Amino acid sequence: xxxxxxxxxxxxxxxxxxxxxxxxxxxxxxxxxxxxxxxxxxxxxxxxxxxxxxxxxxxxxxxxxxxxxxxxxxxxxxxxxxxxxxxxxxxxxxxxxxxxxxxxxxxxxxxxxxxxxxxxxxxxxxxxxxxxxxxxxxxxxxxxxxxxxxxxxxxxxxxxxxxxxxxxxxxxxxxxxxxxxxxxxxxxxxxxxxxxxxxxxxxxxxxxxxxxxxxxxxxxxxxxxxxxxxxxxxxxxxxxxxxxxxxxxxxxxxxxxxxxxxxxxxxxxxxxxxxxxxxxxxxxxxxxxxxxxxxxxxxxxxxxxxxxxxxxxxxxxxxxxxxxxxxxxxxxxxxxxxxxxxxxxxxxxxxxxxxxxxxxxxxxxxxxxxxxxxxxxxxxxxxxxxxxxxxxxxxxxxxxxxxxxxxxxxxxxxxxxxxxxxxxxxxxxxxxxxxxxxxxxxxxxxxxxxxxxxxxxxxxxxxxxxxxxxxxxxxxxxxxxxxxxxxxxxxxxxxxxxxxxxxxxxxxxxxxxxxxxxxxxxxxxxxxxxxxxxxxxxxxxxxxxxxxxxxxxxxxxxxxxxxxxxxxxxxxxxxxxxxxxxxxxxxxxxxxxxxxxxxxxxxxxxxxxxxxxxxxxxxxxxxxxxxxxxxxxxxxxxxxxxxxxxxxxxxxxxxxxxxxxxxxxxxxxxxxxxxxxxxxxxxxxxxxxxxxxxxxxxxxxxxxxxxxxxxxxxxxxxxxxxxxxxxxxxxxxxxxxxxxxxxxxxxxxxxxxxxxxxxxxxxxxxxxxxxxxxxxxxxxxx
Numbered sequence: 001x002x003x004x005x006x007x008x009x010x011x012x013x014x015x016x017x018x019x020x021x022x023x024x025x026x027x028x029x030x031x032x033x034x035x036x037x038x039x040x041x042x043x044x045x046x047x048x049x050x051x052x053x054x055x056x057x058x059x060x061x062x063x064x065x066x067x068x069x070x071x072x073x074x075x076x077x078x079x080x081x082x083x084x085x086x087x088x089x090x091x092x093x094x095x096x097x098x099x100x101x102x103x104x105x106x107x108x109x110x111x112x113x114x115x116x117x118x119x120x121x122x123x124x125x126x127x128x129x130x131x132x133x134x135x136x137x138x139x140x141x142x143x144x145x146x147x148x149x150x151x152x153x154x155x156x157x158x159x160x161x162x163x164x165x166x167x168x169x170x171x172x173x174x175x176x177x178x179x180x181x182x183x184x185x186x187x188x189x190x191x192x193x194x195x196x197x198x199x200x201x202x203x204x205x206x207x208x209x210x211x212x213x214x215x216x217x218x219x220x221x222x223x224x225x226x227x228x229x230x231x232x233x234x235x236x237x238x239x240x241x242x243x244x245x246x247x248x249x250x251x252x253x254x255x256x257x258x259x260x261x262x263x264x265x266x267x268x269x270x271x272x273x274x275x276x277x278x279x280x281x282x283x284x285x286x287x288x289x290x291x292x293x294x295x296x297x298x299x300x301x302x303x304x305x306x307x308x309x310x311x312x313x314x315x316x317x318x319x320x321x322x323x324x325x326x327x328x329x330x331x332x333x334x335x336x337x338x339x340x341x342x343x344x345x346x347x348x349x350x351x352x353x354x355x356x357x358x359x360x361x362x363x364x365x366x367x368x369x370x371x372x373x374x375x376x377x378x379x380x381x382x383x384x385x386x387x388x389x390x391x392x393x394x395x396x397x398x399x400x401x402x403x404x405x406x407x408x409x410x411x412x413x414x415x416x417x418x419x420x421x422x423x424x425x426x427x428x429x430x431x432x433x434x435x436x437x438x439x440x441x442x443x444x445x446x447x448x449x450x451x452x453x454x455x456x457x458x459x460x461x462x463x464x465x466x467x468x469x470x471x472x473x474x475x476x477x478x479x480x481x482x483x484x485x486x487x488x489x490x491x492x493x494x495x496x497x498x499x500x501x502x503x504x505x506x507x508x509x510x511x512x513x514x515x516x517x518x519x520x521x522x523x524x525x526x527x528x529x530x531x532x533x534x535x536x537x538x539x540x541x542x543x544x545x546x547x548x549x550x551x552x553x554x555x556x557x558x559x560x561x562x563x564x565x566x567x568x569x570x571x572x573x574x575x576x577x578x579x580x581x582x583x584x585x586x587x588x589x590x591x592x593x594x595x596x597x598x599x600x601x602x603x604x605x606x607x608x609x610x611x612x613x614x615x616x617x618x619x620x621x622x623x624x625x626x627x628x629x630x631x632x633x634x635x636x637x638x639x640x641x642x643x644x645x646x647x648x649x650x651x652x653x654x655x656x657x658x659x660x661x662x663x664x665x666x667x668x669x670x671x672x673x674x675x676x677x678x679x680x681x682x683x684x685x686x687x688x689x690x691x692x693x694x695x696x697x698x699x700x701x702x703x704x705x706x707x708x709x710x711x712x713x714x715x716x717x718x719x720x721x722x723x724x725x726x727x728x729x730x731x732x733x734x735x736x737x738x739x740x741x742x743x744x745x746x747x748x749x750x751x752x753x754x755x756x757x758x759x760x761x762x763x764x765x766x767x768x769x770x771x772x773x774x775x776x777x778x779x780x781x782x
Contacts, residue, residue, distance in 0.1 A: 017108040018100055019046045020067065033091075033112055035084035046106070051080040051088050066097045066106045078113055087222060090117040115229050122233040125153040129237065133244040137251060142244055147172035150218060157199065157219045164212060182219065187212075191234040193226040200225035204238045208245040216241070267333070267352030272345065273311060275299035287333070287354050289325030300350065304335060314339045314346065320355075332356050372443040374421055375428035383442030383450055387501045390438075390452070391494075398454040399461060399493045401468065402508045403431075406486035406520040408447035410631035414668040415483065423476050423483055430471045450508075461491065465523060486520035488512060497526050510534060516595055540592040543584075547577045548601050554578045555609060556770035557621070559779065560741055560763035563755050568779065570620035570654070572763065573610050574770050594626040600634050604641075611642055613773075614652045617780060622654035622684055627661040630672060639679050650680035654705065658686050662697055673702055684741075688729075698736055706733060710744025713764075717749050730757050 009016055015030030017023055023041040031038055034049055041049075047059040055076075062074060076093040083089060091110045098107045128149050136142045143161055151159045151172045158178065160171035166183045184203055186192055189212060192203045202218040216238075220226065226234070261268050267284035271277050277300050285292055288303070295303075301311060305321050319335045331354055338349040370382025378386060390398070405427075412420040424443070431441050431449060444450045453464060468489065475482040490512030498504040507526050514534050515524040524530065547553050557571040577584040593602060610621050629635055639646070646653060655676065662669050662685070673683055684705040685697065689712050697703070708726060715722040726742075733740045742754050745764030754762055771779065 013111070015108070015110040015112075017041075017110075018098070019063070019106045019108070020100075020103055022046070024101070024105065030108075030110065033083075033089060033110070034081060035087075040084070049081050051082040055079055062095070063106060066095075067104055069097075069104045071097045078117065081110070088114075090114045115227065118225075118227075118230060119233065121154050122230055122237070125150060126233065126236060126240065128153060129240060133240060133247075136244065137248070139245070139248055142241070142248075143170045146216075146241075150216075154218065154220070157221045159219065160217050161206075161214050162217065163214050169214060178217070178219070182217070184217075185215065191231065191238055193231075195223055198223055202226040202234060204234060204241075206238070206245065207242045208249065213245070265354075267350070267354075269300050269348075269350040269352075271300050271348045271350065273348060275301035275311075275348075278347075284352070287331060287352065288323065289327060289329070300348075304333070304350070304352070306335070306337065306350075310337060311348070314341075330356075332359065375425055375443050377428055377432070377449075378440065378442035380442065380444040383440070383444055383452070384501055384505065386440055386442075387452060387504075390454075391501060394454075395495075396455055397494060398452060399456055399464075399491055400504055400508045401451040401453065401464065402444070402490045402492075402512045403449045403451075403468070403472070404445075404488045404490075404512055404516065405447040406488055406516070407628060407631050408485075410668070411483060411485075413631070414671060415478075415481070419478055419481075419483070422478055423485070426476050427471070427485070430474075431468075434467055434471070461493075461525070465489070465491075488515040488520060489523040490515055490526070491523070492526040513537075517591070537592045540589050541596055541598075543577065543579070544589060544593050544596060544598050544602075547579075548598055548605070552577050552579060553602070553605060554583075554772075555606075555613075556772055557613075557776050558763060558770040559768045559776075560743075560761045561767055563751075563759050563762050566767070568619065569761050570622060571617075571776065572622045572656070573606070573613075573624075575606065590626075594628050599626070599628060600632070600638075603629055603632075603635070603638055607638060607642055611645055611649075611653065614649050615645065617776065618649075618652075619780070620652045620654060620682075622656050622682075624656045624686065625661075627658070630657055630661050631668075636675060639676070639681075643679060646679050646681065651682050651704075654682040654684050656684045656686040656707070659688065659697065662701065666700065670701065677702060689725075695732070698733070698738060703738055705739040705741060707741045707743050707763075708759075710764075713742050713744045713750055713754075714746075716753050717747075723753070726759075727757050730759055734758070 009027045010029075011027075012029055015027060015033050017026040017030050023038075023044065023046070026036075026038055026041050031041065034041070036044075046063050047056040050056050050059055065072070073094070073096045075095070076091075078090050079093050081089040081091055090113050092113055094109045096107045098105055100107075129146055132145045132149065133142065136145060147159045147161070147170055150156065158171065158173060158176040160176070160178055161169045162178075162183060162185075163169055164185055166185055168178065168183075171178070181196060182199075182201065184192075184194070184201075186203060186205065189205050189207060191205070194201045194203065198221070200220040200223055202220075204216040204218070205212045206214045206216055218226070261279075261281045264281060265283050267287045268279070268281040269277055269284060270279040277296050277298065280292060280295050285295065288295065290298075300306075301308070304323065306319065310317055310319075316336075316338045319337065321333050321335060323331045323333055325331060334353040334355050336351045336353075338351075340347045340349060370378060370385060372379040372382075387400075408420065411423060424447075428441070428443065428449070431451065435441060435451070435453075438454050440452050442450050442452075451468075456464070472485060472487045475484045477483075490508050490510070492498070492504050492508035492511060494504060497507050507530075510530055511524040511526040514530050515522040517534065517537050518524075554576050556574045556576055558574060559571055560569055561567060562569050575586055575590075577589060593599060606623060610623055614621050676683065682704040683702065684707060685701075685703050686707050687709045688706040689709045698706070706729075708729065712722055712726055716726055717723075730740050739760045741761040741763055742750075742759050743763045745751055745754065745762045745766045747766055750764075751762060751766055768779075
């Protein structure tokens with residue numbers, strides 16, 4: 001059986017040691033605590049088991065006194081010992097002097113308080129962190145303030161916070177950079193301990209709104225520093241931080257709601273069930289025209305005319321009230337009244353929207369929505385709405401007259417948009433001036449006006465046409481300029497042509513389209529045949545679309561020759577559509593093409609193909625240009641696109657225009673031709689003699705060539721007057737240095753007469769029919 005002494009020496013919770021110059025005895029617990037065997041301890045100086053140098057110096061002095069025989073007791077509460085591995089052990093040590101083995105010795109009893117001290121550090125940390133958390137208002141503030149306290153209190157190597165991706169958000173000390181093997185992102189939501197080499201790491205997930213937001217990392221230089229004994233304390237630290245995040249979340253919500261209430265433009269009142277105002281926002285003060293101090297003394301139900309019945313029912317509702325401010329300004333309010341039932345009372349929430357400006361805005365919006373800003377007339381939406389409103393109340397006969405300004409972009413291009421806008425405004429005034437009550441006018445497109453004329457007979461329609469013709473044909477004066485407009489007109493009648501606005505609008509546009517297909521200054525009154533009439537143009541337009549998409553446009557070239565030598569002088573490009581094995585001639589589609597939206601694409605294709613042939617064949621080629629193309633805004637952009645290659649082949653490209661194109665607006669036409677010739681392009685006047693021919697054209701315009709129309713050539717050999725006209729025309733052109741081409745030469749006799757008259761060039765089937773590209777190549781080889 002063990003003796004009392006043996007039992008005492010083998011107690012497993014305190015260490016006992018006896019020393020003289022070296023350690024003479026140490027019980028098993030003392031050896032285990034320091035990690036030494038008894039033999040190893042006997043080789044150490046007494047003070048070598050102490051961690052700090054200042055403690056070692058104290059111990060040396062105490063040992064000297066004891067070995068000299070001084071009897072005294074001394075305690076060290078606490079003192080840090082050093083294990084064989086260099087680890088720190090916090091202990092309570094009690095020492096005394098004893099007589100052992102016939103000499104004075106020192107006696108040591110020690111208790112390990114490392115875990116106790118560690119627990120104390122964590123308790124201190126919890127107290128300090130709680131104080132910090134109480135005063136923090138922002139998440140970042142918590143992070144920045146908590147890390148230094150954690151680091152200092154627990155005597156750590158470092159502390160940091162990283163996000164779920166491992167990115168370091170905050171670190172203390174600031175110059176510490178955690179290595180990759182120290183960064184963990186765990187899925188568990190409880191604190192987690194990990195030994196990494198000689199370090200000990202505690203990872204505490206930070207939870208916000210039930211999701212892990214980040215990780216607090218505590219790094220100790222001591223292995224096993226974080227033990228199961230302090231797990232509950234780390235959980236408590238985690239709960240405190242998580243609670244702080246919840247508190248911050250509520251604070252953020254309160255601040256957000258507070259700021260929202262302060263900044264919202266609507267009135268916001270929080271009141272009790274008696275109508276006493278507990279809160280009103282700044283917008284509410286402004287809307288009601290009273291200061292907060294005065295409003296808090298008022299009953300909000302009486303102030304805003306809210307009946308008691310609504311309050312008693314406690315049902316959410318909406319009311320519209322008219323409120324008069326102290327300055328007598330009337331305000332229309334939409335009040336949304338809600339009730340929030342709390343355990344002991346009910347709060348009344350009133351949100352009021354000032355509808356006064358909104359109603360004014362609606363009026364302005366309707367003006368913007370339905371009014372044309374340039375002329376002040378109804379726009380298309382406004383015009384159709386007005387027509388619909390009329391039909392809803394009246395069934396009296398009326399007509400719609402839709403007027404389109406033909407090629408109005410031509411005026412914008414050469415006079416500028418300011419002048420174009422002036423023309424539209426002046427025309428709007430003139431049209432408006434002839435309208436009576438219940439009649440109205442709209443600008444339904446950029447260059448389109450529509451009139452609504454009521455109480456009208458069929459005979460009166462023609463009277464209106466005359467009135468409108470007079471207005472449209474009268475030039476508009478702008479400074480020193482007289483600007484003439486071209487136009488088309490479509491007319492539809494109610495109820496003969498339709499019973500709804502949509503039906504009438506569709507048919508008046510069909511009538512206008514039919515008129516536009518016939519050229520400017522054309523009027524179409526709707527009739528059922530129009531739909532059949534425009535069916536063919538619609539089919540032709542689809543053919544044109546297909547030809548562009550599938551590359552069906554082909555060019556044939558009719559040569560013209562020098563009359564004296566019959567040497568090839570140039571080619572006239574003539575377009576065709578090749579569908580399967582059929583060649584569709586231009587008289588089948590050219591008119592529709594010139595009035596369609598595909599004209600620009602076709603012009604580009606025409607120029608591209610024929611300039612390519614000029615480059616390939618090195619021979620002049622002439623292209624027929626429509627009036628619409630000639631005046632188009634895009635025409636000069638097209639020429640600019642090919643400017644470089646045109647400069648390489650000067651005057652090889654010739655543009656053929658008609659007399660009609662010249663006379664549309666002589667002043668503008670001069671400018672256009674001047675600009676065209678700046679690209680080193682020749683101008684040819686086609687079909688000369690078929691229109692209102694004037695010798696002034698030859699004087700006023702820089703024309704390079706005229707083409708005598710086929711009608712003159714046919715009569716040349718059988719009518720002496722025609723002969724003399726052609727003779728004098730050729731002589732005049734020669735004097736003016738203008739070349740002459742006789743087109744439509746069909747017989748040898750016609751050719752001989754033209755040769756006798758010294759006509760410069762001849763063209764016609766007598767000499768050559770239009771040729772395909774392959775046939776032109778063969779001709780060039782001859």
